[in-house]
Amino acid sequence: MINRLVSKIKQTNAPIVVGLDPTLKYIPKHIMDKAIQEQGETLEAAAEAVWQFNKGIVDAVSDLIPAVKPQIAMYEQFGIPGLMAFARTVSYCKEKGLVVIGDVKRGDIGSTSGAYATGHLGKVTIGSKTIYPFDEDFVTVNPYLGSDGVRPFMDVCKEEKKGIFVLVKTSNPSSGELQDKVIENGSTIYEHVGKMVDEWGKELMGDDYSYVGAVAGATYPEMGKILREMMPKTYILVPGYGAQGGKGKDLVHFFNKDGLGAIVNSSRGIIAAYQSDAYKDTYGPENFADAARAAVLDMKEDIAQALG
Amino acid sequence: MINRLVSKIKQTNAPIVVGLDPTLKYIPKHIMDKAIQEQGETLEAAAEAVWQFNKGIVDAVSDLIPAVKPQIAMYEQFGIPGLMAFARTVSYCKEKGLVVIGDVKRGDIGSTSGAYATGHLGKVTIGSKTIYPFDEDFVTVNPYLGSDGVRPFMDVCKEEKKGIFVLVKTSNPSSGELQDKVIENGSTIYEHVGKMVDEWGKELMGDDYSYVGAVAGATYPEMGKILREMMPKTYILVPGYGAQGGKGKDLVHFFNKDGLGAIVNSSRGIIAAYQSDAYKDTYGPENFADAARAAVLDMKEDIAQALG
Numbered sequence: 001m002i003n004r005l006v007s008k009i010k011q012t013n014a015p016i017v018v019g020l021d022p023t024l025k026y027i028p029k030h031i032m033d034k035a036i037q038e039q040g041e042t043l044e045a046a047a048e049a050v051w052q053f054n055k056g057i058v059d060a061v062s063d064l065i066p067a068v069k070p071q072i073a074m075y076e077q078f079g080i081p082g083l084m085a086f087a088r089t090v091s092y093c094k095e096k097g098l099v100v101i102g103d104v105k106r107g108d109i110g111s112t113s114g115a116y117a118t119g120h121l122g123k124v125t126i127g128s129k130t131i132y133p134f135d136e137d138f139v140t141v142n143p144y145l146g147s148d149g150v151r152p153f154m155d156v157c158k159e160e161k162k163g164i165f166v167l168v169k170t171s172n173p174s175s176g177e178l179q180d181k182v183i184e185n186g187s188t189i190y191e192h193v194g195k196m197v198d199e200w201g202k203e204l205m206g207d208d209y210s211y212v213g214a215v216a217g218a219t220y221p222e223m224g225k226i227l228r229e230m231m232p233k234t235y236i237l238v239p240g241y242g243a244q245g246g247k248g249k250d251l252v253h254f255f256n257k258d259g260l261g262a263i264v265n266s267s268r269g270i271i272a273a274y275q276s277d278a279y280k281d282t283y284g285p286e287n288f289a290d291a292a293r294a295a296v297l298d299m300k301e302d303i304a305q306a307l308g
Numbered sequence: 309m310i311n312r313l314v315s316k317i318k319q320t321n322a323p324i325v326v327g328l329d330p331t332l333k334y335i336p337k338h339i340m341d342k343a344i345q346e347q348g349e350t351l352e353a354a355a356e357a358v359w360q361f362n363k364g365i366v367d368a369v370s371d372l373i374p375a376v377k378p379q380i381a382m383y384e385q386f387g388i389p390g391l392m393a394f395a396r397t398v399s400y401c402k403e404k405g406l407v408v409i410g411d412v413k414r415g416d417i418g419s420t421s422g423a424y425a426t427g428h429l430g431k432v433t434i435g436s437k438t439i440y441p442f443d444e445d446f447v448t449v450n451p452y453l454g455s456d457g458v459r460p461f462m463d464v465c466k467e468e469k470k471g472i473f474v475l476v477k478t479s480n481p482s483s484g485e486l487q488d489k490v491i492e493n494g495s496t497i498y499e500h501v502g503k504m505v506d507e508w509g510k511e512l513m514g515d516d517y518s519y520v521g522a523v524a525g526a527t528y529p530e531m532g533k534i535l536r537e538m539m540p541k542t543y544i545l546v547p548g549y550g551a552q553g554g555k556g557k558d559l560v561h562f563f564n565k566d567g568l569g570a571i572v573n574s575s576r577g578i579i580a581a582y583q584s585d586a587y588k589d590t591y592g593p594e595n596f597a598d599a600a601r602a603a604v605l606d607m608k609e610d611i612a613q614a615l616g
């Protein structure tokens with residue numbers, strides 16, 4: 001799957017992943033109103049609105065980008081109907097040929113991580129049948145429990161030729177409270193995790209990059225530079241571009257000299273582009289999908305210029 | 309909710325939480341066969357078997373214990389039908405008067421943690437209605453992203469009078485890879501997180517203990533002792549007893565002098581008791597629920613003796 005991701009990045013010439021993180025405040029009123037009219041003021045209506053919104057965005061941008069990253073929390077907040085919209089979104093995006101990165105940030109003790117890996121990347125056996133429950137292509141993984149929380153994901157990745165992105169240095173303001181702490185050997189926690197990711201990655205290599213990727217936020221470009229050098233064969237998923245404050249010029253450190261090695265996420269900046277100052281005069285809520293397409297094209301240009 | 313948990317622990321005289329972590333290998337064949345007969349070899353059948361198994365256990369032990377802890381991964385592995393069984397289990401246990409700790413180990417950047425907190429502890433507003441999607445009483449939270457990944461849970465706890473248990477020192481063999489690293493000031497990462505939990509807890513106090521609890525594994529009793537002293541007002545959720553190797557005598561350090569301050573989880577040791585050497589000669593698969601009841605009574609005795 002990492003080979004497929006790399007090949008799709010080359011083909012689209014866009015190291016971009018669109019974060020499908022639909023909160024209700026991003027969903028145009030006409031979509032929400034219609035859903036409530038049809039299904040009442042229910043979780044089902046919220047889930048239907050999320051699905052219609054996602055479908056509009058995906059239809060408008062799927063030819064431009066290699067991958068999407070639905071953030072499961074935004075679906076889980078609407079309970080079972082929300083998670084059904086998540087599953088439907090994953091399935092639809094795969095039909096459209098997109099690589100799907102499930103942003104689930106799971107991680108637990110070994111047997112429990114195994115269950116998450118099975119549910120999101122692998123298959124369960126029931127009687128004589130095998131079934132893929134959610135069937136994303138990649139998921140994000142939290143490393144706080146150490147290697148026996150990560151290895152069960154790697155085992156499933158090996159079997160299914162899928163991948164993970166392990167949280168190393170996250171994009172949020174307080175990420176340093178743990179991740180920047182300096183440990184015995186003079187390295188930081190995020191460097192320590194980066195080193196583990198590099199080691200795990202060697203066991204699961206694709207053609208040029210590993211099935212084991214890393215998450216490092218655009219909001220910390222200097223740390224991205226350190227991690228880039230430390231993990232040469234690791235694909236870096238870079239959140240924090242756009243709405244969180246990361247700029248095109250900050251991204252250059254996350255890429256290798258071959259122009260590969262990183263994929264940059266934007267969520268709000270794309271899916272809620274029609275609400276932003278840059279696009280709202282041209283695109284109204286009815287044209288939210290066209291605004292998303294324009295925002296993807298602008299992001300592609302911004303990154304291309306930064307990578308020079 | 310922390311007051312209710314403490315009062316139920318006193319009332320049952322059992323600082324015990326039963327982990328409802330039903331993997332298929334624990335479910336008696338007659339339950340699985342019946343589910344497959346009714347629903348085919350489907351995720352729905354697996355979910356139905358999980359639900360029937362849980363109901364049997366809960367009915368057999370609910371008068372003995374204050375709380376249950378369903379591990380959501382074990383449900384998520386069966387996709388949407390599995391998560392429906394999770395929701396049904398949460399709801400049934402609450403009807404039975406049990407405190408429900410959703411073992412979800414979520415944690416993300418601020419807005420995303422907010423969505424998880426809403427989905428699991430809080431309510432969403434859809435049109436003019438408010439709905440509680442999963443409505444657990446407590447959830448477990450992963451601290452790797454720092455305080456802005458935890459505070460959104462605290463905000464919802466404050467509003468709903470619910471609680472969280474933050475991962476501090478987990479029970480698994482590799483937990484030390486990050487958690488035991490020594491940082492600048494000479495403390496370990498788990499001590500550093502323990503200190504943060506203590507501080508967060510002061511902002512959200514119940515009568516005697518805080519709404520902000522901690523997770524610390526029975527497999528590391530000496531570290532439990534350190535944490536106990538460091539976080540006097542923090543309830544500690546203690547996994548790792550029983551099948552993972554923690555013994556009654558290891559537990560004493562996790563409790564305060566008042567005999568409170570800790571609640572010990574056992575999953576496999578209770579729900580799969582009928583498969584274990586200690587109970588399998590007395591209880592067959594048909595009597596899995598009676599075996600679970602016997603195991604709870606023995607665990608209660610073991611802990612009472614240890615606390616002496």
